[in-house]
Amino acid sequence: MSDNIFSGDIDPEIAELMGMEPQGSSDTTPDFSDLFDEGQISEQTVEVEQVDLNKTTFTPITKFQSDKPLPYFSEASFYKIVLSGEGEDAKRLHSLLSKFLNATDVKDKSLYRQKLIPAYWNVAASIAARIHGHLPEQKKYMFRYGFLIPTIVSKEQREMIARIIPENQTNEPVYYIDEWLKKIAIGAISASATDEVKAKQQNQGQRLTGQIEKARGHKEVQIGLIRSKMIEIESAEKLILAKMNDVMHHPQHERFPQVKLPYEASQRSCLGEIMQTVRRLQAMDKEISLFFRDLETADNQLEELLSKAGKSGNFSAVDSRTLQEEFNTVRQMAKMCVGRQGNHFPILMKQYLKPSIREIGTRENIIAEMTSIEHLDPGVFLRTFKRQTNRIVPYIVLVPCYGDKGICWEPFDRYNRATSRGRIALPMYPKDLRTAVLSAIADLRWQVAKEKAQHYWMEEGLTGHYYQWFIAQKIRGDVKEYFIQDYILWITKESEGTQKLDREVRGIFWRNMPFPQELKEELRKRGYVYNELYKKDINRSISDGY
Incomplete structure (x- = not known):
């Protein structure tokens, strides 16, 4: 076959789609010799990611698009630059894409389409292997958006893509896949957990990242324990002050006004409570001293690991196998989203x-x-570990695919359950963006609750109560998928007072994933069922401090 695979008669519409001139004019498709010259890359370093436990909300978004569009997406050379240096995989992709776009028979078009999918991913894998280097912007945006050839996207759509804000100006853990893989390659974020990846297979950077994450989690746990214990101590101190005020009150004797009365029975009772509280304070003081000792140990260990990481160049030595495995994980995320x-x-x-x-x-x-x-489900990102509650937003990976749902890959890091981020993947081109995000959040909700309940996930907590209802209804299918669909209804319909859920499911969600108090008060006015749930809240708060 000739290198010029576009030779021959071509339908004018197909020629226009490919950005080609009509028959007899010059072919604007780049030659193979221009496409496949190898380029050079260089390394760069990224600091280790940390969770800001002081943040209580997302960064407000004031701009949804850039004022100045990027120029790359309308360049005639975009396709040529993307495929340049990608070897035989790019040649195959070039050939199959041409055949796919030129095919007139439906069966042929379907056949080339199926072959084109793995060919594209092979080229993407080649780019991913060098993602930590200085790639041409065109390669990066092909990888980020799935944007391969400008002429199969309309002018208006090209301008729209060009106005997507390229840099992370929000300081939130939301990443396009090129940004995500670069973080993994440098060691700023540990590789995603899979059944196949064993600890001994990890490179030094990944092992060090895991150790740092575990040490940081241990440190945060100790800080959380100290905070909780100090709240108890301060509460006990206030109690002593209140009791002492009662004890120090001595009214004058009625018959002998020149002297004051001794302690009354209630005051002697206060003295007993004060003595008990003082003993409790002494015990808590010993506990908190141990916590501070453990905190100093954890902090020293973390400092040593961070120093070791700094000396190694922030894990700048890239393990190609780790990067390849993470790329395969991202591709699997895309399949699950679709x-x-x-x-x-x-x-x-x-x-x-x-x-x-x-x-x-x-x-x-x-x-x-x-x-x-999060406004409708305030507890969605809250995680409690050893009585310390933190708001921890998961890592969010934006995958360029036409999926309809988001997925949760990990509820949290296996090395650090206290303060590590989970991982969710979201499709960039869904039919309905809100539904895709809701499905990912519901998946996260389910997995976190399941991990919290551990062996009793079918009996206790959110998953246990929902599973018991699911079994009682004799429903067939995946219980988690049913939960996800019900969660979507909970946020989109029930939050507006539209009753779409089963009565028992509504009660489970109201109890375990409550709306904010102001919305509850509004809903109780919207219908009898919500008013009854609201009354049960009041009864529980009286009976068990709910």
């Missing part, structure tokens, strides 16, 4: 792309959706 019957075509095309930038899974749109969901 589902078996979904559109697995990985290349951005105009017929699959929404017309508005607010309908695309950009970083800013995702954060806006997360903010809205």
Whole structure:
């Protein structure tokens, strides 16, 4: 076959789609000799990611698109630059893409489409292997958005993509896949857990990242324990002061006004309580001294590990196997977001792309959706470990695929259950962005609750109560998938007073994933069922301090 695979008669519409001139004019498709020259890359370092436990809300989004569009997406050379230096994989992709776009028979087009999918991912894998280097911007954005060839995307859509804000200006853990893999490659974030990856297979940087994460978690746990114990101490001290005020009150004797009365029975009782509280304070003081000793040990260990990391260049030595495994994980995330019957075509095309930038899974749109969901489900990112509650937003990976749902890959890091982030993946081009985000949040909710209940997840807590209802209803299917759909209804319908859930499920959600108090008070006015749930809240608060 000739290198010029576009030779021959081509339908004018196909030629226009490919950005080619009509028959007889010059072919604008780059030659193979121009496409496949190898380039050089260099390394850079990134600091280790840390969780800010003081943040209580997402960063407000004031801009959803850039004022100045990037120039790359309308360049005639975009396709050529993307495939340059990618070897035989790029040649195969180039050939299959041409055949796919030129095919007129439906069966042929379907056949080339299926072959095109793995060919694209092979090129993406080649780019991913060098993601930590200085890649051309065109390669980075092909990897980030699935944007391969400008002429199969409309002019308006190209301008829309060009206005996506490229840099993370929010300081939130939301990453496009090129940013994510770069963090993994440098060691700023530990690789995602899989059944196949064993600890002994990790490179030095990844092992060190795991050790740092574990040490940081231990330190945060000790800080949390000290905070909790100090709250108890301060409460006990206030109690002593209140009791002492009662004890120090001595009214004058009625018959002998020149003298004051001794302690009354209630005051002697206060003295007994004070003595008990003092003994409790002494015990808590010993406990908190031990906590501080453990905190100093944990802090020293963390400092040693961070120093070791600094001397090693922030893990700048990249383990290619780790990076390849993470790329395969991201690809698996994309498959799960799309589902078996979904559109697995990985290349951005105009017929699959929404017309508005607010309908695309950009970083800013995702954060806006997360903010809205957290307002209705205030406890969604709260995690309690050893009586210390922290708000911990998961890592969010934006995958360029046409999936309809987001997924939770990990509820939290296996080395650090106290303060580590979970991991969720979201499709960039879903049919409905809010539904995709909600499905990921519901998945996170389920997995965190399941891990919290451990062996008793079918009996206790959110998962246990829901599972018992699920079994009682004799429903067939995946209980988690039913939970996800019900959670979506909980946030989208029930929060507005529209009753869509089973009565028992509504009670489970109201109890375990409560709306904010002001919304509860509003809903109780909207219907009898919500008013009854509100009354049960009051009864529980009286009986067991709920």
